[in-house]
Amino acid sequence: xxxxxxxxxxxxxxxxxxxxxxxxxxxxxxxxxxxxxxxxxxxxxxxxxxxxxxxxxxxxxxxxxxxxxxxxxxxxxxxxxxxxxxxxxxxxxxxxxxxxxxxxxxxxxxxxxxxxxxxxxxxxxxxxxxxxxxxxxxxxxxxxxxxxxxxxxxxxxxxxxxxxxxxxxxxxxxxxxxxxxxxxxxxxxxxxxxxxxxxxxxxxxxxxxxxxxxxxxxxxxxxxxxxxxxxxxxxxxxxxxxxxxxxxxxxxxxxxxxxxxxxxxxxxxxxxxxxxxxxxxxxxxxxxxxxxxxxxxxxxxxxxxxxxxx
Amino acid sequence: xxxxxxxxxxxxxxxxxxxxxxxxxxxxxxxxxxxxxxxxxxxxxxxxxxxxxxxxxxxxxxxxxxxxxxxxxxxxxxxxxxxxxxxxxxxxxxxxxxxxxxxxxxxxxxxxxxxxxxxxxxxxxxxxxxxxxxxxxxxxxxxxxxxxxxxxxxxxxxxxxxxxxxxxxxxxxxxxxxxxxxxxxxxxxxxxxxxxxxxxxxxxxxxxxxxxxxxxxxxxxxxxxxxxxxxxxxxxxxxxxxxxxxxxxxxxxxxxxxxxxxxxxxxxxxxxxxxxxxxxxxxxxxxxxxxxxxx
Numbered sequence: 001x002x003x004x005x006x007x008x009x010x011x012x013x014x015x016x017x018x019x020x021x022x023x024x025x026x027x028x029x030x031x032x033x034x035x036x037x038x039x040x041x042x043x044x045x046x047x048x049x050x051x052x053x054x055x056x057x058x059x060x061x062x063x064x065x066x067x068x069x070x071x072x073x074x075x076x077x078x079x080x081x082x083x084x085x086x087x088x089x090x091x092x093x094x095x096x097x098x099x100x101x102x103x104x105x106x107x108x109x110x111x112x113x114x115x116x117x118x119x120x121x122x123x124x125x126x127x128x129x130x131x132x133x134x135x136x137x138x139x140x141x142x143x144x145x146x147x148x149x150x151x152x153x154x155x156x157x158x159x160x161x162x163x164x165x166x167x168x169x170x171x172x173x174x175x176x177x178x179x180x181x182x183x184x185x186x187x188x189x190x191x192x193x194x195x196x197x198x199x200x201x202x203x204x205x206x207x208x209x210x211x212x213x214x215x216x217x218x219x220x221x222x223x224x225x226x227x228x229x230x231x232x233x234x235x236x237x238x239x240x241x242x243x244x245x246x247x248x249x250x251x252x253x254x255x256x257x258x259x260x261x262x263x264x265x266x267x268x269x270x271x272x273x274x275x276x277x278x279x280x281x282x283x284x285x286x287x288x289x290x291x292x293x294x295x296x297x298x299x300x301x302x303x304x305x306x307x308x309x310x
Numbered sequence: 311x312x313x314x315x316x317x318x319x320x321x322x323x324x325x326x327x328x329x330x331x332x333x334x335x336x337x338x339x340x341x342x343x344x345x346x347x348x349x350x351x352x353x354x355x356x357x358x359x360x361x362x363x364x365x366x367x368x369x370x371x372x373x374x375x376x377x378x379x380x381x382x383x384x385x386x387x388x389x390x391x392x393x394x395x396x397x398x399x400x401x402x403x404x405x406x407x408x409x410x411x412x413x414x415x416x417x418x419x420x421x422x423x424x425x426x427x428x429x430x431x432x433x434x435x436x437x438x439x440x441x442x443x444x445x446x447x448x449x450x451x452x453x454x455x456x457x458x459x460x461x462x463x464x465x466x467x468x469x470x471x472x473x474x475x476x477x478x479x480x481x482x483x484x485x486x487x488x489x490x491x492x493x494x495x496x497x498x499x500x501x502x503x504x505x506x507x508x509x510x511x512x513x514x515x516x517x518x519x520x521x522x523x524x525x526x527x528x529x530x531x532x533x534x535x536x537x538x539x540x541x542x543x544x545x546x547x548x549x550x551x552x553x554x555x556x557x558x559x560x561x562x563x564x565x566x567x568x569x570x571x572x573x574x575x576x577x578x579x580x581x582x583x584x585x586x587x588x589x590x591x592x593x594x595x596x597x598x599x600x601x602x603x604x605x
Contacts, residue, residue: 054411054414056414101590101593101594104593104597105549105593105597107410107411108347108353108410108411108414109549111353111411111414112353112545112546112548112549113549113589113593115542115545116542116543116545116546116549116586116589117586117590119542119543119546119586120583120586120587123582123583123586124583126582127579127582237542241418241422244415244418248415276429276430277426277427277429277430278426278430279426280422280423280425280426280429281422281423281426281427281430283419283422283426284419284420284421284422284423284424284426285419285423286419287415287416287418287419287422288401288416288419288420288423290415290419291405291412291415291416291419292401292404292416295408295412
């Protein structure tokens with residue numbers, strides 16, 4: 001089904017069941033946060049896991065998506081689905097420019113360039129009038145879906161967010177398992193070889209980058225509709241670090257890893273929020289432990305144990 | 311008051327000096343990053359945190375032990391360097407066979423831990439550090455007042471950069487180091503203890519960051535975020551200069567500091583982003599960096 005193997009189909013169905021059941025057990029707003037970050041992490045994983053491009057500035061696309069969705073929903077009065085589309089397009093547009101610049105260098109330089117470009121974007125957001133500076137954009141209305149269905153109720157909004165997440169998840173899976181995705185993996189494994197086979201690898205990398213940033217923008221946009229707020233936190237580089245952590249902890253290059261990682265990191269932050277800066281320290285420790293002893297991540301290790309690719 | 315290009319001269323020279331000071335820190339930090347990258351093939355994301363640690367060690371020595379600035383200038387880099395030895399031996403050395411990426415992620419995690427612990431202990435506000443008596447006050451140069459401490463920072467950083475350059479380019483130790491950067495197994499075959507050399511290179515690189523931290527302590531308040539603010543800009547500096555050349559990182563560091571300072575005069579809104587804009591231009595015109603070789 002959709003390029004899923006049998007175990008993956010089972011895991012996907014399990015995930016869908018969990019997405020449906022969990023709002024009856026856990027706080028829906030927390031779950032919506034998890035789903036937004038899960039989509040964000042899946043988008044990031046599309047680059048690092050399947051093209052081997054380490055972007056250390058994904059907060060730029062997430063955050064700009066968040067700002068634009070918040071702005072258009074509040075000031076222009078767009079309906080939430082249109083605001084999210086605007087956020088997605090913003091992520092894609094910014095990704096086109098930044099990606100076009102960053103793919104000129106490989107490896108570690110790519111990471112540093114994306115980080116520096118995201119920092120430039122951060123300073124832009126700090127000064128630009130439409131972002132509201134330190135205050136951000138607050139009290140964004142949830143509005144009416146398609147102008148008809150009011151989203152004030154958390155459960156109704158949860159359904160919308162779950163649909164966006166599942167659609168994004170399936171889209172990424174489809175991209176990875178398309179002929180286009182096979183070329184991406186070839187580039188990850190051996191770029192000179194892919195070039196010698198006649199592929200314009202830069203074009204492929206740029207398209208993958210834009211797809212990833214568009215989905216990151218969608219995740220940010222959805223997040224701002226859910227919480228009714230877009231702030232500098234969304235574009236700050238610690239947000240870029242967080243999405244790296246989620247993906248690393250869940251498992252780089254696994255399908256379900258980023259989702260599990262997003263759940264683990266968001267849950268941890270929720271639990272540790274009362275302890276102030278210990279959140280940062282804990283994140284640092286998780287990074288170090290993952291890199292030293294746990295490079296395959298939770299899902300990667302599980303998949304290796306069960307001898308199946310999850 | 312005389313004017314240059316329609317701007318009052320003291321403003322222009324004042325910002326130029328601030329730019330030079332920032333440039334001094336860019337140069338010291340990017341130099342350390344370049345030395346470490348050359349030898350270990352990892353980008354040390356913890357560099358900013360270790361810069362901050364240098365400032366905190368200096369502050370702590372004065373606060374708890376009564377050890378003054380001049381001793382701190384010697385001891386703090388040694389302590390940060392020793393901490394670097396510990397980090398390299400226990401953690402970083404496990405990553406040499408892996409993708410560069412993991413080195414970046416590990417040192418990013420280390421930076422989060424160091425900065426998070428500092429924030430827990432001392433809060434985010436920052437503590438003042440007194441300028442040493444010898445460097446109090448300012449000198450009247452006729453066209454501007456030059457604060458003595460700021461002049462000292464520029465001179466000390468320039469001298470330290472020059473010494474590092476001389477050690478690497480002109481001594482036999484530096485020659486061995488450069489050889490090991492090019493081809494470690496061959497140098498090891500000549501009987502050089504390469505792993506120890508790698509450890510000491512890392513220690514040396516982070517000691518430079520510690521030294522920069524002590525220099526910075528009296529200028530900026532000693533606070534847990536001081537490194538975080540610098541490190542990303544330093545990455546842009548490294549991308550602009552290319553990590554291939556020692557002299558290149560020194561020149562680029564100072565040069566970009568001056569560019570930033572001048573932007574504060576002519577177009578203040580752009581001063582935070584100007585270095586990144588320069589990076590974009592360099593990427594378009596010379597993707598390998600001003601002094602870099604194509605990878």
